Amino acid sequence: MRILVTGATGTLGGALLPALVRAGHRVRALSRRERESTGRVEWFWGDLISGRGVADAVHGVDAIAHLATSGPRGRGAADVHGTHRLLLAAREAGVQHLLYTSVVGVDRAAIGYLGHKLEAERLIGESGIGWTVLRATRFQQSLDQRLRAYSSFPVMLVDRSLPWQPVHTGEVAALAAALLAGGPEGKEFEFGGPQVMDTEELVRTWLRARNVRRPCLPVHYPGRPYAAQRDGELVTDADSRGVITWYDYLHPAPPALSDDFATEHTASPTSPANQPENDPDLHVYGGDEGYERPTRS
Numbered sequence: 001m002r003i004l005v006t007g008a009t010g011t012l013g014g015a016l017l018p019a020l021v022r023a024g025h026r027v028r029a030l031s032r033r034e035r036e037s038t039g040r041v042e043w044f045w046g047d048l049i050s051g052r053g054v055a056d057a058v059h060g061v062d063a064i065a066h067l068a069t070s071g072p073r074g075r076g077a078a079d080v081h082g083t084h085r086l087l088l089a090a091r092e093a094g095v096q097h098l099l100y101t102s103v104v105g106v107d108r109a110a111i112g113y114l115g116h117k118l119e120a121e122r123l124i125g126e127s128g129i130g131w132t133v134l135r136a137t138r139f140q141q142s143l144d145q146r147l148r149a150y151s152s153f154p155v156m157l158v159d160r161s162l163p164w165q166p167v168h169t170g171e172v173a174a175l176a177a178a179l180l181a182g183g184p185e186g187k188e189f190e191f192g193g194p195q196v197m198d199t200e201e202l203v204r205t206w207l208r209a210r211n212v213r214r215p216c217l218p219v220h221y222p223g224r225p226y227a228a229q230r231d232g233e234l235v236t237d238a239d240s241r242g243v244i245t246w247y248d249y250l251h252p253a254p255p256a257l258s259d260d261f262a263t264e265h266t267a268s269p270t271s272p273a274n275q276p277e278n279d280p281d282l283h284v285y286g287g288d289e290g291y292e293r294p295t296r297s
C-alpha cells in the first residue's frame with residue numbers, strides 16, 4: 001500500500017515511518033521543510049495551512065496517516081483548517097482511508113486544543129472518505145522533552161492532583177500501522193500507557209532517571225484543561241494499552257547484540273536501537289501538547 005504520512009517529522013511520525021517501512025508499505029512523507037527522498041521514504045514538500053503541495057502529496061496514495069498538528073498554541077491551524085484542506089485534496093484524489101491521530105479525552109473535555117482535535121474528527125467523519133481515529137494519551141517522548149526543558153529552572157513545579165498515562169510512541173505507531181493495514185473502521189479507538197500516575201511520580205521518576213537534582217514545589221496548575229485532566233478525563237480504561245511503562249522508557253535495556261540487523265530486529269522496543277531519534281533517516285521534532293507552564297497557587 002502507498003501511504004502518505006502528514007506530521008512525518010514529528011514525535012510520532014519519527015516512530016511511524018520506520019513501522020510502515022518495516023511492514024512493507026511504500027511511504028510518502030509530508031513536511032514544510034525540504035527533505036531528500038531515500039530508498040525507504042519519499043519526501044514531499046507541503047503546507048496544510050496554505051494548501052500548497054497537498055494535491056501532489058495525496059496523488060496516487062491509498063491511505064493517509066494524518067498526524068500533523070500545530071499544537072496547543074496553533075489555534076487549530078493545521079488541525080482544523082489543515083485537515084479541511086487535506087480532506088478536499090484526498091477526496092479529489094480518491095484516497096480510500098484516512099487514519100487520524102487524536103487525543104484521549106476530546107469527547108469529554110473539548111476545550112482549547114482538544115476542541116480543535118474534536119472538530120477535526122467531525123470533519124473527517126463527514127468527509128465521505130473511509131476513516132479511523134486513534135486517540136492516544138500523552139506520549140512518553142514528548143513528556144521527556146518537556147521535562148528536560150523545565151529542568152533548566154531551579155525548581156520543578158508539581159501539581160500532584162493530575163493523573164498522567166504516558167504511552168510510548170513506538171506502541172502508538174505499531175497500532176496505527178495495524179489500523180492502516182486493516183482499512184477504515186469508521187470509529188474511534190482509545191490507546192493509553194500501561195499505568196496511571198500523578199505528576200509527582202512522573203517527575204521524580206524522570207529526575208532519577210536523568211540524574212537531575214531539583215526540588216519539587218507543590219502547586220496547583222490553573223485553567224480548564226488542567227481541571228479536566230484533574231477529573232480524570234484524559235486517561236483511558238480501554239482494554240488495549242501499551243506495555244512499556246514510563247520507567248521502562250526512561251531506562252532502556254542496552255542492545256543485546258552489536259550486529260545492526262540483529263539489533264534492529266531483536267532488541268526490546270525501549271532499547272536505544274529502537275528509539276526513533278536514533279534512526280539517522282528520521283528527524284524528531286518536539287511535541288507540544290498540554291503541558292503548559294504552571295503558575296504557583
Ligand SMILES: NC(=O)c1ccc[n+]([C@@H]2O[C@H](COP(=O)([O-])OP(=O)(O)OC[C@H]3O[C@@H](n4cnc5c(N)ncnc54)[C@H](OP(=O)(O)O)[C@@H]3O)[C@@H](O)[C@H]2O)c1
Binds near residue numbers: 102288
Ligand atoms: N504529543 C503527544 O503527547 C500526543 C498525545 C496524543 C495524541 N497526539 C497526537 O499525535 C499527533 C502527532 O503528534 P506529535 O506530538 O508527534 O506532533 P509534533 O511532534 O508536534 O509534530 C507536529 C508535526 O506537524 C507537522 N505540521 C505542523 N504544521 C503543519 C502544516 N501547516 N503543514 C504540514 N505539516 C505541518 C510538522 O511538520 P513540519 O514541521 O516538518 O512541516 C510536524 O511533523 C497529533 O495529531 C497529536 O495531536 C500527540
